[in-house]
Amino acid sequence: MTNASPPGRYPEIYEAARRDPEAFWLDAARAIDWAQTPTQAFAPESGPYGRWFPDGSLNACHNAVDRHADGARAEQVAIRYDSPVTGTKRSITYRALRDEVSTLAAVLAGLGVGKGDRVILYMPMVPEALCGMLACARLGAVHSVVFGGFAANELAVRIEDAAPKVILAASCGIEPNRVVAYKPLLDAAIDASRHKPESCLILQRPQGPATLVPGRDRDWAEALADAAAAGERTACVPVAATDPLYILYTSGTTGKPKGVVRDTGGYLVALAWSMPNLYGVQPGETYFCASDIGWVVGHSYIVYAPLLHGCTTVLYEGKPVGTPDAGAFWRVVAEYRVVCLFTAPTALRAIKKEDSKGARIADYDLSAFRSLFLAGERADPDSVAWAERVLNRPVVDHWWQTETGWPIAGNPMGLGLLPVKHGSTCVPMPGYRVEVLDEGGKPVPADTMGTIAIRLPLPPGCLPTLWGSDARMRSSYLATFPGYYDTSDAGVIDADGYITVLGRTDDIINVAGHRLSTGGMEAVLAGHPDVAECAVIGIRDSLKGEVPCGFVVLKAGVDRPTEAIERELVAKVRDEIGPVAAFKLALTVPRLPKTRSGKILRATMKRIADHEPWTMPATIDDATALDEIGESLKDRGIGEH
Ligand code: COA
Ligand code: AMP
Numbered sequence: 001m002t003n004a005s006p007p008g009r010y011p012e013i014y015e016a017a018r019r020d021p022e023a024f025w026l027d028a029a030r031a032i033d034w035a036q037t038p039t040q041a042f043a044p045e046s047g048p049y050g051r052w053f054p055d056g057s058l059n060a061c062h063n064a065v066d067r068h069a070d071g072a073r074a075e076q077v078a079i080r081y082d083s084p085v086t087g088t089k090r091s092i093t094y095r096a097l098r099d100e101v102s103t104l105a106a107v108l109a110g111l112g113v114g115k116g117d118r119v120i121l122y123m124p125m126v127p128e129a130l131c132g133m134l135a136c137a138r139l140g141a142v143h144s145v146v147f148g149g150f151a152a153n154e155l156a157v158r159i160e161d162a163a164p165k166v167i168l169a170a171s172c173g174i175e176p177n178r179v180v181a182y183k184p185l186l187d188a189a190i191d192a193s194r195h196k197p198e199s200c201l202i203l204q205r206p207q208g209p210a211t212l213v214p215g216r217d218r219d220w221a222e223a224l225a226d227a228a229a230a231g232e233r234t235a236c237v238p239v240a241a242t243d244p245l246y247i248l249y250t251s252g253t254t255g256k257p258k259g260v261v262r263d264t265g266g267y268l269v270a271l272a273w274s275m276p277n278l279y280g281v282q283p284g285e286t287y288f289c290a291s292d293i294g295w296v297v298g299h300s301y302i303v304y305a306p307l308l309h310g311c312t313t314v315l316y317e318g319k320p321v322g323t324p325d326a327g328a329f330w331r332v333v334a335e336y337r338v339v340c341l342f343t344a345p346t347a348l349r350a351i352k353k354e355d356s357k358g359a360r361i362a363d364y365d366l367s368a369f370r371s372l373f374l375a376g377e378r379a380d381p382d383s384v385a386w387a388e389r390v391l392n393r394p395v396v397d398h399w400w401q402t403e404t405g406w407p408i409a410g411n412p413m414g415l416g417l418l419p420v421k422h423g424s425t426c427v428p429m430p431g432y433r434v435e436v437l438d439e440g441g442k443p444v445p446a447d448t449m450g451t452i453a454i455r456l457p458l459p460p461g462c463l464p465t466l467w468g469s470d471a472r473m474r475s476s477y478l479a480t481f482p483g484y485y486d487t488s489d490a491g492v493i494d495a496d497g498y499i500t501v502l503g504r505t506d507d508i509i510n511v512a513g514h515r516l517s518t519g520g521m522e523a524v525l526a527g528h529p530d531v532a533e534c535a536v537i538g539i540r541d542s543l544k545g546e547v548p549c550g551f552v553v554l555k556a557g558v559d560r561p562t563e564a565i566e567r568e569l570v571a572k573v574r575d576e577i578g579p580v581a582a583f584k585l586a587l588t589v590p591r592l593p594k595t596r597s598g599k600i601l602r603a604t605m606k607r608i609a610d611h612e613p614w615t616m617p618a619t620i621d622d623a624t625a626l627d628e629i630g631e632s633l634k635d636r637g638i639g640e641h
Pocket of ligand 1: 124147148149150173175180290291292295297319320321343344346347350375376511512513514543578579580581582
């Protein structure tokens with residue numbers, strides 16, 4: 001444990017939220033402009049577990065943009081777009097952002113988009129994507145951003161579920177090693193989906209322009225220019241606090257991704273609370289979240305929270321390394337006088353690998369920089385200690401999920417940093433009553449491992465339900481432990497109340513901070529005509545945390561070379577899920593290790609691959625199968641450290 005400042009205000013604030021949540025959250029709600037100020041914080045009787053601010057109404061775009069553009073921040077930079085992959089930089093003031101967003105909203109309204117309609121975005125990290133999200137919010141429409149590293153099939157599933165009226169897309173995304181043509185993926189997804197959008201607005205990028213489909217596709221720049229010339233603007237449409245702001249799909253344990261619904265009022269209140277109190281950031285300062293708008297972290301801390309709080313947000317279209325080097329983040333921090341950087345541990349590991357002494361840091365003036373926040377996967381203590389040493393600033397590991405929308409636990413920088421324990425994500429944020437439960441749902445003593453669950457109700461900002469399915473919300477999260485939300489994370493809480501998250505209890509793995517379902521990958525492998533059965537596990541990787549590894553048993557009589565089949569399997573996952581799955585290991589084995597009742601021993605396979613001690617399960621059907629797994633890994637040099 002390293003020492004920090006005295007206890008600060010955290011205990012008092014957490015206790016206030018626990019003792020009187022109504023008063024606490026109505027007070028926090030004062031950071032937001034309301035069309036109709038809420039008189040009640042929580043309505044326990046509505047929705048699967050209750051709803052926040054049931055009688056309030058507001059508009060998210062007004063809060064994030066207009067109130068600053070109409071006030072003292074009009075000429076302050078709202079967005080610093082910095083794109084080393086295209087060699088472009090652009091600064092957009094709050095006034096310019098309001099103008100662009102209100103014009104784009106007029107374009108969307110002209111395409112028939114109104115309150116409650118869904119709009120899918122399939123876009124890279126460009127300012128137009130943020131404008132698209134905010135324009136939807138302005139109209140009361142519900143946006144759903146799909147990460148660019150997902151393939152057409154994944155996009156199709158989301159189009160079918162969200163049934164968007166319009167899709168906003170860019171012609172291409174730019175990865176350091178290639179231009180990724182998005183438009184053919186979009187066209188294939190629309191072809192594959194039973195739901196068809198009425199129109200698509202396509203942002204043509206010079207690095208890879210696309211062919212537009214007559215009658216359906218419109219050119220973004222032309223549409224915007226026409227609307228601007230005609231002086232078209234749209235005002236902010238107030239919505240109920242409980243109305244959805246967005247849907248964000250995330251990997252579920254069964255095939256179909258879960259459409260996490262984010263309501264408007266509770267979300268904005270929680271984000272506004274987090275900026276000064278958790279991140280210790282003040283209005284007017286610059287905040288840099290190096291994630292992607294396709295993920296929840298990007299929604300919350302690239303777009304909504306910094307803008308709500310009147311900060312300047314950095315939109316970085318590049319990587320931590322290779323664009324051009326391991327000093328990229330420090331260059332951005334120095335150039336824009338960033339006070340807080342938020343990234344994934346995997347990015348830190350990538351930087352550490354290339355610049356182990358942190359020599360690049362000395363090239364830049366980091367005098368404005370106060371703290372580094374990490375999330376998205378377990379932050380390994382080595383990397384945290386390294387970052388503390390080379391940066392000589394607090395490094396805060398904080399824990400959250402797509403479902404929660406803002407951190408469940410962290411070290412509250414703005415309330416006075418608590419002592420740091422490496423490996424732990426520190427203490428719960430206000431409103432989160434976190435407990436560790438045994439299999440029967442009973443709280444376990446301190447320092448005992450179990451499933452981490454959150455006592456209902458969840459605080460504002462967390463998902464009220466899943467899109468179109470209260471029943472799936474209940475069965476996925478609320479049924480396992482009555483009275484609790486099941487996080488599906490395993491971990492411990494120590495005697496000081498510090499939470500340590502150790503891994504998932506379901507089939508989700510975390511690859512370079514990206515959340516993926518091994519079940520989804522198994523479904524793709526099982527669809528190959530030569531595969532009889534398969535199992536995918538996440539194996540330890542020094543850069544990405546975990547990478548998927550698939551084991552396949554071929555059908556009897558298949559006599560093609562296994563190398564060819566394995567190559568086809570790797571390509572199949574890339575085509576059907578996307579490059580983001582980072583699926584590069586398909587191994588053919590004679591059989592899969594199973595229990596006598598037929599359950600595949602994935603956990604034991606993982607221990608073997610990770611070179612951890614393991615014991616032969618008493619229930620194993622055929623013990624040689626585990627040896628064969630070990631042999632096949634050894635043949636490929638996998639898992640050797
Ligand atoms: N569009 C299209 N393809 C994408 C993409 C996008 N938006 N994002 C990633 N990909 C592709 C990559 O090009 C790569 O393809 P490849 O197999 O052809 O090389 C593949 O998906 C895997 O990408 P990634 O996992 O990002 O690995 P990488 O090797 O490109 O980069 C890191 C490694 C560590 C630099 C990178 O993973 C990183 O920055 N991670 C941080 C993640 C993060 O911020 N997560 C958010 C949670 S807070
Ligand atoms: P996502 O929904 O993509 O944000 O992924 C959420 C999952 O990532 C959680 O359920 C955890 O398993 C993992 N995760 C996120 N942050 C942390 C963290 N700080 N420490 C450990 N695991 C984390």
